[in-house]
Amino acid sequence: MSDATVSEIALPRAPGKAGRYVYISGVVLLCAWVLIPLYLLLVNTLSSPETVNSFPKSFIPEFDLGSLEFFTGFSGMLVALKNSIIVAAITMVLSILIGAPAGYALSRFDFRGKELFRLLILLTRAFPLPLLALPLAVLFIRTGLDDTAFGLALVHTTLAIPFSVLITFSLFSGIPIELEEAAWTLGCNRVTAFQKVVLPLILPGITASAIFAFVISWNEVFAAAVLTIENRTLTAFLLQTLSESPLHLKFAGGFILVVPALIFIFAVRKYLFAMWGIANR
Amino acid sequence: MNARLLPYVLIAPVTAFLCVFFLYPFFLVAQQAFTTGNGFTMDNFREVVGYWKFPISMRNTFLLALAVVPIQLALSLLMATMVNKMKRGRDLVLYVWTIPLGISDLAAGIIWLAIFEQSGFLNSMLHGLGVVDQPTSFLSYQNLTVVFIAIMLAEIWRATAIMLVIIVAGIGLIPKEYYEAAEVFGASPWKRFVKVTLPLLRPSLQTALILRVVLAFEVFAVVAALGGSTFPVLMEQIYENQFLLQNSGTAAALALIVLAISIFFTLIILRALRVPKGATI
Amino acid sequence: MKLSAKLAGAVSGLSILLSAAAVSAETLFWSTQARPAEEAQAMRTDVLAGFGPGVDYQPNEEGPWLTRLKAEIEANSGSIGVLGSLHGVFSSLNADDLVDLDDLGVSSSSATFNNLAKLGTDNMQYVPWMQASYIMAANKEALQYLPEGADIDALTYDELIQWSANVHEAVGQPKFGFPAGPKGLKHRFFQGYLYPSYTNGVVRTFASDEAVTAWEKFKELWEHTNPASTNYNFLQEQLLSGDAWIVFDHTSRLAQAFNERPDDFVAFPAPAGPTGRGFMPVLAGVAIPKTAPNMDEAKELVKYLLQPETQIATLRATSFFPVVDVDLPDDLPPAVRAAGDAVAKMSGSSDANPGLLPAGLGSMGGDFNRVFVDTFERIVLAGQPIDRVLADQKKTLQKIMDETGAPCWAPDAPSEGACPVE
Numbered sequence: 003m004s005d006a007t008v009s010e011i012a013l014p015r016a017p018g019k020a021g022r023y024v025y026i027s028g029v030v031l032l033c034a035w036v037l038i039p040l041y042l043l044l045v046n047t048l049s050s051p052e053t054v055n056s057f058p059k060s061f062i063p064e065f066d067l068g069s070l071e072f073f074t075g076f077s078g079m080l081v082a083l084k085n086s087i088i089v090a091a092i093t094m095v096l097s098i099l100i101g102a103p104a105g106y107a108l109s110r111f112d113f114r115g116k117e118l119f120r121l122l123i124l125l126t127r128a129f130p131l132p133l134l135a136l137p138l139a140v141l142f143i144r145t146g147l148d149d150t151a152f153g154l155a156l157v158h159t160t161l162a163i164p165f166s167v168l169i170t171f172s173l174f175s176g177i178p179i180e181l182e183e184a185a186w187t188l189g190c191n192r193v194t195a196f197q198k199v200v201l202p203l204i205l206p207g208i209t210a211s212a213i214f215a216f217v218i219s220w221n222e223v224f225a226a227a228v229l230t231i232e233n234r235t236l237t238a239f240l241l242q243t244l245s246e247s248p249l250h251l252k253f254a255g256g257f258i259l260v261v262p263a264l265i266f267i268f269a270v271r272k273y274l275f276a277m278w279g280i281a282n283r
Numbered sequence: 284m285n286a287r288l289l290p291y292v293l294i295a296p297v298t299a300f301l302c303v304f305f306l307y308p309f310f311l312v313a314q315q316a317f318t319t320g321n322g323f324t325m326d327n328f329r330e331v332v333g334y335w336k337f338p339i340s341m342r343n344t345f346l347l348a349l350a351v352v353p354i355q356l357a358l359s360l361l362m363a364t365m366v367n368k369m370k371r372g373r374d375l376v377l378y379v380w381t382i383p384l385g386i387s388d389l390a391a392g393i394i395w396l397a398i399f400e401q402s403g404f405l406n407s408m409l410h411g412l413g414v415v416d417q418p419t420s421f422l423s424y425q426n427l428t429v430v431f432i433a434i435m436l437a438e439i440w441r442a443t444a445i446m447l448v449i450i451v452a453g454i455g456l457i458p459k460e461y462y463e464a465a466e467v468f469g470a471s472p473w474k475r476f477v478k479v480t481l482p483l484l485r486p487s488l489q490t491a492l493i494l495r496v497v498l499a500f501e502v503f504a505v506v507a508a509l510g511g512s513t514f515p516v517l518m519e520q521i522y523e524n525q526f527l528l529q530n531s532g533t534a535a536a537l538a539l540i541v542l543a544i545s546i547f548f549t550l551i552i553l554r555a556l557r558v559p560k561g562a563t564i
Numbered sequence: 565m566k567l568s569a570k571l572a573g574a575v576s577g578l579s580i581l582l583s584a585a586a587v588s589a590e591t592l593f594w595s596t597q598a599r600p601a602e603e604a605q606a607m608r609t610d611v612l613a614g615f616g617p618g619v620d621y622q623p624n625e626e627g628p629w630l631t632r633l634k635a636e637i638e639a640n641s642g643s644i645g646v647l648g649s650l651h652g653v654f655s656s657l658n659a660d661d662l663v664d665l666d667d668l669g670v671s672s673s674s675a676t677f678n679n680l681a682k683l684g685t686d687n688m689q690y691v692p693w694m695q696a697s698y699i700m701a702a703n704k705e706a707l708q709y710l711p712e713g714a715d716i717d718a719l720t721y722d723e724l725i726q727w728s729a730n731v732h733e734a735v736g737q738p739k740f741g742f743p744a745g746p747k748g749l750k751h752r753f754f755q756g757y758l759y760p761s762y763t764n765g766v767v768r769t770f771a772s773d774e775a776v777t778a779w780e781k782f783k784e785l786w787e788h789t790n791p792a793s794t795n796y797n798f799l800q801e802q803l804l805s806g807d808a809w810i811v812f813d814h815t816s817r818l819a820q821a822f823n824e825r826p827d828d829f830v831a832f833p834a835p836a837g838p839t840g841r842g843f844m845p846v847l848a849g850v851a852i853p854k855t856a857p858n859m860d861e862a863k864e865l866v867k868y869l870l871q872p873e874t875q876i877a878t879l880r881a882t883s884f885f886p887v888v889d890v891d892l893p894d895d896l897p898p899a900v901r902a903a904g905d906a907v908a909k910m911s912g913s914s915d916a917n918p919g920l921l922p923a924g925l926g927s928m929g930g931d932f933n934r935v936f937v938d939t940f941e942r943i944v945l946a947g948q949p950i951d952r953v954l955a956d957q958k959k960t961l962q963k964i965m966d967e968t969g970a971p972c973w974a975p976d977a978p979s980e981g982a983c984p985v986e
Contacts (some may be wrong), residue, residue: 263385423791
């Protein structure tokens with residue numbers, strides 16, 4: 003991208019000045035809408051217990067690190083953090099490896115049982131996990147999957163699969179089959195055509211699925227609390243007792259949980275745009 | 284590879300996976316809904332439907348989904364178009380808008396409670412501006428409209444990004460040529476949006492809507508944080524039956540009712556936004 | 565391609581993981597108590613660190629706690645060594661799934677507690693571990709509005725209502741705080757405090773004329789209750805924030821307020837009604853599931869928890885009081901001192917009317933609590949006529965008593981067979 007200035011944030015056809023102001027202020031407003039609650043979380047995290055409980059509340063953090071320090075002394079935090087990352091990573095990989103082919107099949111082929119298959123995918127999301135946790139835990143204890151990062155990742159993958167299948171499906175549907183066919187005539191086989199033509203196009207979809215898989219796994223509490231003991235995830239470790247902790251720790255703990263997820267989304271954000279779409283502009 | 288077999292090969296991994304980690308526990312749980320110790324019975328369903336809070340929870344869950352999902356759809360479409368038109372800084376803006384994805388519903392509940400509670404940030408602000416002398420109680424059982432609006436805002440804040448990410452990934456696939464062609468024929472930006480973007484975005488819209496609606500019927504943590512015991516929802520009733528009353532039969536019955544509702548709405552969305560096979564752009 | 569390299573990395577990481585399943589010798593202490601971050605940390609570092617073989621203390625909410633326990637029992641193999649929970653939760657479990665603990669030779673100094681711990685069998689199913697109660701607390705700001713002649717250590721419900729009304733009028737806001745949130749312990753107030761104080765019973769007198777009076781009184785009190793109470797679960801938060809000035813809650817759910825600002829608050833006994841000053845204990849116990857991986861060590865841990873020094877350390881960590889005879893040291897945290905005084909005054913008062921914990925309800929304990937919660941929500945929040953609601957809920961209550969066959973407990977008069985709702 004060139005050294006464009008902010009004023010270049012413009013509609014394709016040169017709009018009136020007023021239109022651009024409306025547009026820019028809309029963007030700013032929506033950013034504020036997202037950021038302000040987060041900022042308040044930060045303010046409370048960086049405040050002393052007295053300030054957190056005071057009224058009227060200050061809107062400027064006083065940079066008291068006491069609440070955060072409490073957690074650095076909390077035994078097992080780092081191990082739990084590591085476990086969380088491992089579980090989320092496995093979930094991400096599994097859900098894409100298993101989900102994307104199905105998304106491709108749904109978009110490219112008409113086959114018997116297609117509707118049924120789609121419903122099955124959705125059912126997974128429409129039934130509360132806490133009820134499924136008991137039979138799953140029994141199964142896991144019997145098979146030795148209990149208390150392993152891999153076992154928990156399997157459950158989280160189940161939760162993430164509807165996202166990965168449906169998102170990749172909608173993305174594949176947007177790519178004309180002719181594009182693939184063209185690649186075949188140019189000497190690619192089905193696999194290389196896929197790799198060279200389709201994969202770059204659906205990278206945003208893969209990224210979106212990956213983000214969902216990561217945050218679903220990262221934020222899942224119930225199964226994590228039931229299925230991990232030694233290998234506790236950070237969420238199971240912190241979040242489920244958070245709502246009962248004193249206010250200042252509530253906010254600090256909440257903040258600690260939010261940060262890794264934000265770093266992850268930040269790291270993958272640019273893949274969210276279709277390369278092709280950008281190249282065409 | 285045989286083209287008739289290929290789709291089945293592609294969906295086989297997901298199907299096998301879900302059979303073990305979803306269908307197997309699901310059938311075990313669903314079975315409990317129809318038994319009370321002596322054979323097949325509908326007693327569990329009669330019991331949960333006959334409970335005085337059931338109609339209230341049902342109404343609340345529906346009202347909330349009805350109020351939140353359309354706004355989220357409109358908002359995420361708006362945000363996606365805005366971000367798509369940006370030349371500079373769109374990475375960053377999109378990142379900011381997807382931040383709430385990384386925040387679990389429990390943490391979101393904590394954040395929004397800090398805003399709306401009596402000695403919270405909103406009252407602090409109103410107090411600072413001199414609008415009120417004394418902090419008012421927003422989340423009181425006497426004023427359910429305010430409670431409802433608070434829950435709505437928190438849900439819109441928390442879960443719009445789910446739709447946004449899916450739509451952004453989809454919108455990037457729409458070739459620019461279509462817009463250029465539309466422009467040549469003198470279509471206004473609104474016309475281009477309605478005649479080009481919306482139809483071509485159908486697969487992504489469908490996916491985003493279905494996933495969001497299914498999740499909307501499982502709303503719980505944010506509602507519990509802000510609505511307390513005055514705003515019962517279906518998911519809360521499921522938890523209560525399963526863990527407080529320790530009655531897995533009635534809990535499973537309720538979960539099946541929620542499942543049926545979710546399937547019903549999914550089918551409606553599928554019909555309304557039918558995606559033609561091998562959709563061509 | 566970058567993506568595939570990342571995938572490959574992740575997959576290889578996965579295989580390393582699968583091979584690294586560590587085995588630990590620590591006893592897993594699976595508890596529903598001492599959940600808040602600070603309490604859990606204190607349990608680990610101050611209470612359990614002294615147990616030689618090592619303890620892995622894991623507090624959980626009741627949902628995951630129960631699910632995990634049930635799964636281990638169903639799979640007949642487990643990793644939980646010791647269970648910590650409330651009497652009510654233990655009584656909802658199947659006594660066969662818990663190991664009989666009589667041969668340990670440890671028990672509480674209260675025969676009543678030891679009897680409750682048998683869960684209706686002949687043997688000890690859990691060992692009483694720690695106890696607490698519910699008390700009142702107030703911001704010192706509120707004291708100036710006490711009705712004339714009222715003694716804060718011997719309040720009546722009428723005086724409490726008047727006091728809250730005075731505060732309401734003076735400050736312009738209702739400042740009574742009540743734990744009516746989803747996780748609040750409101751049902752205990754009705755079962756152990758309001759009903760015994762007005763009807764000298766809980767089950768028998770559920771729909772009596774006296775009960776109607778009790779609910780009318782509570783509605784009066786509710787007039788001066790902060791309407792956000794339906795969001796309150798732990799009233800220490802509202803005490804600290806100033807949203808509520810006069811509150812009722814579990815001693816350990818008030819502790820943080822006293823520990824943080826000991827000079828700003830007072831603790832005092834629950835009020836009295838026409839039939840005395842009703843109050844009720846909280847009893848937590850420790851048990852061993854039959855699937856415990858290392859039975860001997862689990863038993864050692866239970867014994868360790870009942871030692872006087874451990875009990876005092878537990879008191880400091882959780883604000884739950886010992887169940888064995890101990891000499892309390894002088895340097896206890898402010899919350900413990902305040903709560904201890906209030907409970908002592910409550911049980912030592914001339915009009916004390918102590919109630920017992922519900923017994924014999926088995927897995928219907930939750931349904932029993934729901935009767936009281938529903939009654940509260942219908943009468944107070946929904947404003948339905950008291951006698952109609954009571955007549956309605958009475959049927960549900962009777963059904964629970966008939967199904968479980970639970971006999972009456974104090975302060976209800978004893979019954980032959982299932983406790984009748986009169």
